Amino acid sequence: MGFKDKLKEQLKSELSEEELSLLPRGFQTLGKVVILKLNPKLLEKKEIIGKTCLEMFPKIKSIYINKGKIVGPYREPEKIEFIAGEDNPIVEHKEHDVIYRFNMTKIMFSKGNLNERKYLASIVQSGEIVVDMFAGIGYFSLPIAKHCSVKKIYSIELNPESYKFFVENIKINHLEDKIVPINGDCKVEVIKLSESGIKANRVIMGVFPAPIKYVSKALTLVNNNGTVFHYEGVAEKNKYIDLFEEFNEIVQRESYSCKLKSHRFVKSYGPNLYHIVLDIFVFKI
Numbered sequence: 292m293g294f295k296d297k298l299k300e301q302l303k304s305e306l307s308e309e310e311l312s313l314l315p316r317g318f319q320t321l322g323k324v325v326i327l328k329l330n331p332k333l334l335e336k337k338e339i340i341g342k343t344c345l346e347m348f349p350k351i352k353s354i355y356i357n358k359g360k361i362v363g364p365y366r367e368p369e370k371i372e373f374i375a376g377e378d379n380p381i382v383e384h385k386e387h388d389v390i391y392r393f394n395m396t397k398i399m400f401s402k403g404n405l406n407e408r409k410y411l412a413s414i415v416q417s418g419e420i421v422v423d424m425f426a427g428i429g430y431f432s433l434p435i436a437k438h439c440s441v442k443k444i445y446s447i448e449l450n451p452e453s454y455k456f457f458v459e460n461i462k463i464n465h466l467e468d469k470i471v472p473i474n475g476d477c478k479v480e481v482i483k484l485s486e487s488g489i490k491a492n493r494v495i496m497g498v499f500p501a502p503i504k505y506v507s508k509a510l511t512l513v514n515n516n517g518t519v520f521h522y523e524g525v526a527e528k529n530k531y532i533d534l535f536e537e538f539n540e541i542v543q544r545e546s547y548s549c550k551l552k553s554h555r556f557v558k559s560y561g562p563n564l565y566h567i568v569l570d571i572f573v574f575k576i
């Protein structure tokens with residue numbers, strides 16, 4: 292029996308037929324927290340739904356509902372509301388042998404990006420230097436450092452709240468010798484890194500909308516050649532070509548050249564909304 296049918300069974304004496312039909316099909320788990328998305332018509336019944344979910348999952352300590360989107364330059368959840376159990380939004384979520392500790396009401400975590408996190412952690416070669424320009428709580432930096440014999444990852448994060456958890460996560464995962472966390476705007480910090488002589492084999496630009504205005508800054512980190520990972524949300528799958536053309540124009544203006552090595556669809560995140568990534572090989576001419 293699926294989640295919705297089990298929940299219906301438990302709530303059949305509390306909810307009307309219409310309400311039962313509107314119960315969610317699924318849920319998201321982060322650490323010991325379950326996050327539900329509820330149809331607005333069910334909000335009046337959120338307490339009993341939360342309490343019932345808690346009884347259904349003995350290992351879960353809290354139930355929250357997600358009432359918004361991911362918004363703003365820090366990519367924060369708009370509104371996550373506590374409904375049952377312990378009101379403790381600090382989660383420790385384990386994935387691919389990495390622990391991510393963070394406040395899930397203030398900081399996003401996209402489980403749909405799991406394959407991308409695994410992919411990046413599978414391709415970085417021994418002795419490489421990586422710059423993660425939009426590091427967050429270490430979404431990409433932590434798995435790369437955990438699974439690759441990387442020389443150093445310089446990871447830049449602007450939001451002090453995310454940075455605080457990122458520093459904790461580096462310690463929790465014992466990766467202090469591999470990751471250098473930097474709290475600041477990557478527009479400034481990337482230039483500081485390249486002026487101090489740091490050159491990267493790979494530069495990750497993991498935020499959207501695509502940080503196109505930072506591409507010329509990212510290029511300063513590339514010595515003779517390197518790979519830039521360029522992320523974007525697009526309405527049509529073949530829009531990756533336009534994204535590459537836009538990137539290519541900047542590269543040429545800066546006296547570099549580039550080749551599209553590959554592209555991937557990370558996930559779809561709405562009707563006709565695709566999260567894509569381009570792996571672009573950049574070299575000096």
Ligand SMILES: C[S@@+](CC[C@H](N)C(=O)[O-])C[C@H]1O[C@@H](n2cnc3c(N)ncnc32)[C@H](O)[C@@H]1O
Pocket residue numbers: 364365366399401404424425426427428430447448449450453475476477478497498499
């Ligand atoms: C949420 S992450 C992207 C997540 C990751 N790509 C994933 O999907 O799992 C993007 C991060 O970039 C940070 N950020 C935004 N603008 C920035 C800037 N100018 N410099 C450094 N970090 C920035 C945000 O605070 C946020 O933590």
